[in-house]
Amino acid sequence: MQEYVRDLHRSGKIIGLVPTMGFLHDGHLSLVDIMRSRCDVLVMSIYVNPTQFGENEDLSRYPRDLKRDCSLAYDHGVDTIFHPDSGDLYPENYKTYVTVEDLSSKLCGASRPGHFRGVTTIVSKLFNIIRPDRAIFGQKDAQQALILQRMVRDLHFPVEILVGPITREDDGLAMSSRNTYLSGSERTQATALHRGLTRAKKMVESGETDSNIIIEEIRSVLQEQPDLRVDYAAVVNLENLEPLSRIEGPVLIAIAAFVGTTRLIDNIIIHADETNIIKIQDS
Amino acid sequence: MQEYVRDLHRSGKIIGLVPTMGFLHDGHLSLVDIMRSRCDVLVMSIYVNPTQFGENEDLSRYPRDLKRDCSLAYDHGVDTIFHPDSGDLYPENYKTYVTVEDLSSKLCGASRPGHFRGVTTIVSKLFNIIRPDRAIFGQKDAQQALILQRMVRDLHFPVEILVGPITREDDGLAMSSRNTYLSGSERTQATALHRGLTRAKKMVESGETDSNIIIEEIRSVLQEQPDLRVDYAAVVNLENLEPLSRIEGPVLIAIAAFVGTTRLIDNIIIHADETNIIKIQDS
Numbered sequence: 001m002q003e004y005v006r007d008l009h010r011s012g013k014i015i016g017l018v019p020t021m022g023f024l025h026d027g028h029l030s031l032v033d034i035m036r037s038r039c040d041v042l043v044m045s046i047y048v049n050p051t052q053f054g055e056n057e058d059l060s061r062y063p064r065d066l067k068r069d070c071s072l073a074y075d076h077g078v079d080t081i082f083h084p085d086s087g088d089l090y091p092e093n094y095k096t097y098v099t100v101e102d103l104s105s106k107l108c109g110a111s112r113p114g115h116f117r118g119v120t121t122i123v124s125k126l127f128n129i130i131r132p133d134r135a136i137f138g139q140k141d142a143q144q145a146l147i148l149q150r151m152v153r154d155l156h157f158p159v160e161i162l163v164g165p166i167t168r169e170d171d172g173l174a175m176s177s178r179n180t181y182l183s184g185s186e187r188t189q190a191t192a193l194h195r196g197l198t199r200a201k202k203m204v205e206s207g208e209t210d211s212n213i214i215i216e217e218i219r220s221v222l223q224e225q226p227d228l229r230v231d232y233a234a235v236v237n238l239e240n241l242e243p244l245s246r247i248e249g250p251v252l253i254a255i256a257a258f259v260g261t262t263r264l265i266d267n268i269i270i271h272a273d274e275t276n277i278i279k280i281q282d283s
Numbered sequence: 284m285q286e287y288v289r290d291l292h293r294s295g296k297i298i299g300l301v302p303t304m305g306f307l308h309d310g311h312l313s314l315v316d317i318m319r320s321r322c323d324v325l326v327m328s329i330y331v332n333p334t335q336f337g338e339n340e341d342l343s344r345y346p347r348d349l350k351r352d353c354s355l356a357y358d359h360g361v362d363t364i365f366h367p368d369s370g371d372l373y374p375e376n377y378k379t380y381v382t383v384e385d386l387s388s389k390l391c392g393a394s395r396p397g398h399f400r401g402v403t404t405i406v407s408k409l410f411n412i413i414r415p416d417r418a419i420f421g422q423k424d425a426q427q428a429l430i431l432q433r434m435v436r437d438l439h440f441p442v443e444i445l446v447g448p449i450t451r452e453d454d455g456l457a458m459s460s461r462n463t464y465l466s467g468s469e470r471t472q473a474t475a476l477h478r479g480l481t482r483a484k485k486m487v488e489s490g491e492t493d494s495n496i497i498i499e500e501i502r503s504v505l506q507e508q509p510d511l512r513v514d515y516a517a518v519v520n521l522e523n524l525e526p527l528s529r530i531e532g533p534v535l536i537a538i539a540a541f542v543g544t545t546r547l548i549d550n551i552i553i554h555a556d557e558t559n560i561i562k563i564q565d566s
Contacts, residue, residue: 002441009292089439093523095384096403096437102378120379121438128439154379155404156372156411158285240376 001082005131013040017132017159019123022046023063024072027167027175031136032076034164043130044073045082047089052118063180082130089125098124100147100154106241107143107254108265111231119144120151127157134160138167140174142252142267143241166266168194174266181262189225190259193266196221196233200253201268209247211235222257231256231263238269284365288414296323300415300442302406305329306346307355310450310458314419315359317447326413327356328365330372335401346463365413372408381407383430383437389524390426390537391548394514402427403434410440417443421450423457425535425550426524449549451477457549464545472508473542476549479504479516483536487553492530494518505540514539514546521552 008015016039018031036042046069053059070081097117103109104116127135137145145163152159167175172194173187182190196218203214218233236243238250247270254267291298299322301314319325329352336342353364380400386392387399410418420428428446435442450458455477456470465473479501486497501516519526521533530553537550 002439006292006441009289010295012293091436094437095386096381096434097384098379098381098407098438100379124381125439128441131441151379153374154377155381156285156408158289158411158414 001084001129002131004080005129008041009131014134015039015130015132016042017126017130017135018042018044018078019126019135019137020044020046020069021048021062021177022069023065023177023180024069025167025175025177025179027138027140027164029072029076030167031138031164032073032078034162035134035136036077038134038162039132041079042077043080043082043132044078045084045126045130046073047082047084047122047126049118049122050086050090051121052115054112054114057112058178058181063177082126084129089122097121098151098155100151103143103147103150103241107232107234107236108256109143111256111263116144116147120147123148123151124155124157127159132159134162136162136164138165139163139267139269140166140176140265142238142254142269146238146241172198174264176264178262178264182259186227186260186262189228190262190264192222192225192228193255193257193264196255197253197266197268201270204247204270211243211245211247214247214253218253218255222255225259227260229258231258284367284412285414287363288412291324292414297417298322298413298415299325300409300413300418301325301327301361302409302418302420303327303329303352304331304345304460305352306348306460306463307352308450308458308460308462310421310423312355312359313450314421314447315356315361317445318417318419319360321417321445322415324362325360326363326365326415327361328367328409328413329356330365330367330405330409332401332405333369333373334404335398337395337397340395341461341464346460365409367412372405380404381434381438383434386426386430386433386524390515390517390519391539392426394539394546399427399430403430406431406434407438407440410442415442417445419445419447421448422446422552423449423459423548423550425521425537425552429521429524455481457547459547461545461547465542469510469543469545472511473545473547475505475508475511476538476540476547479538480536480549480551484551484553487530494526494528494530497530497536501536501538505538508542510543512541514541 016035020028048062098120099117109116149161152161171191173191199221200214200218215233222228222230233255236252238252251270256265299318303311331345381403382400392399432444435444454474456474482504483497483501498516505511505513516538519535521535534553539548
């Protein structure tokens with residue numbers, strides 16, 4: 001792979017990367033579609049990265065279907081799939097980690113210690129191997145995208161990070177490979193995450209600026225579901241992820257909740273500029 | 284710099300890097316000489332990296348002479364000098380660190396907490412900015428070279444790490460920019476580090492394999508000096524830096540000592556192969 005990309009760089013090609021853990025859905029493919037027109041050679045990595053899973057998390061049962069993934073990826077214009085072995089990416093006695101302090105311990109980082117260290121480490125490896133000119137991540141993992149943008153800035157990776165919008169099912173559920181874990185009833189209850197965010201959006205549009213009132217409303221929507229347990233519902237500054245008591249500046253409203261045993265996340269981004277005109281990104 | 288190296292890569296040039304903190308001496312220049320024939324474009328970085336200095340260390344008084352450094356470097360065939368501002372390398376609110384666990388907490392890492400995290404972080408930045416095909420470090424900082432080799436392997440940096448031999452003054456003192464801190468008497472006493480290692484080498488050549496006996500002998504040589512305080516004298520496995528009770532395999536004998544208030548280091552590498560034939564590298 002490193003020889004291949006060296007030759008690509010020598011011939012002046014722009015390399016685009018869509019990093020994934022496979023089991024592709026329309027969310028991944030929307031990122032492929034966005035990147036396709038923004039590079040000469042489009043690489044997708046498919047790798048279920050062990051270091052971003054906690055000890056009691058779903059590494060072993062994370063869904064995999066490489067054959068289907070390859071077929072979908074090539075159909076959408078991917079040029080090259082990078083599907084390494086764990087032993088290649090994590091050689092014996094590996095000891096090196098990349099960490100983004102502070103940002104990595106908030107929100108999902110508080111519930112999943114070590115998760116973002118695993119993400120920043122694997123993405124550093126992928127960047128060093130594939131040397132993309134740009135890479136795209138989904139807004140569903142908004143904290144991940146923010147941390148990676150910070151990592152790229154701080155370590156001077158010559159990579160442009162793009163963030164693609166959330167892709168949703170018809171009933172609003174954010175697409176995720178983990179949705180396949182849900183039973184029929186859980187699948188129905190899971191739509192509450194999007195309903196909570198939609199409610200929050202309407203409140204902000206109606207002029208509500210008190211974060212606590214918005215969070216309470218989201219929680220009440222979520223708690224109507226019998227098998228749903230809120231991990232967090234938060235209104236934070238989009239740049240440093242610090243809690244905001246009032247809606248101002250770039251704001252991330254983020255939810256994590258267990259539906260049954262499946263942990264789902266969703267979010268909405270609101271930009272309030274100096275004139276207090278509020279722009280809402282995604283839903 | 285990133286645009287410049289991108290164009291170099293596009294034209295198929297091999298980039299060699301000699302990272303330094305400036306105040307060049309013949310040790311640095313020997314690394315330049317080694318690298319000159321091993322690359323098309325030879326880059327030297329000159330940057331006194333704040334994150335590898337502890338709070339009570341010598342960051343502010345570390346010697347600097349950029350004009351002389353540039354002149355020496357260009358005379359020895361360096362093509363490009365990279366001399367960034369701190370603000371460029373460490374943007375406001377930087378939070379990202381690269382760490383090599385275990386190796387970074389041993390030997391010098393025990394005395395200088397955070398030092399190697401600073402080294403691995405700045406070298407990652409330099410690698411991302413300059414994108415060298417190979418980079419060279421001096422054996423005087425043997426632990427640093429080992430940690431960087433591990434970092435490159437673990438994170439898959441497409442960079443070959445070379446290690447150049449120790450350059451010494453006529454009386455054996457390993458060259459270091461910090462030698463300029465020494466008073467006349469301290470300068471004389473500082474030669475004990477090399478004498479201790481030379482004594483160790485002779486003992487090994489005479490068949491001594493007990494590390495404790497060797498360490499005691501080194502300590503007795505060092506302790507003859509009134510203003511010298513031993514930080515550590517250690518016999519360790521060259522790959523994992525674990526203490527060795529017997530001389531076998533690739534062995535690093537390393538010393539750190541304060542001469543007055545100046546901390547100096549020196550080392551010797553011994554390769555004992557399966558037939559117990561011992562090869563000694565450098566002195």
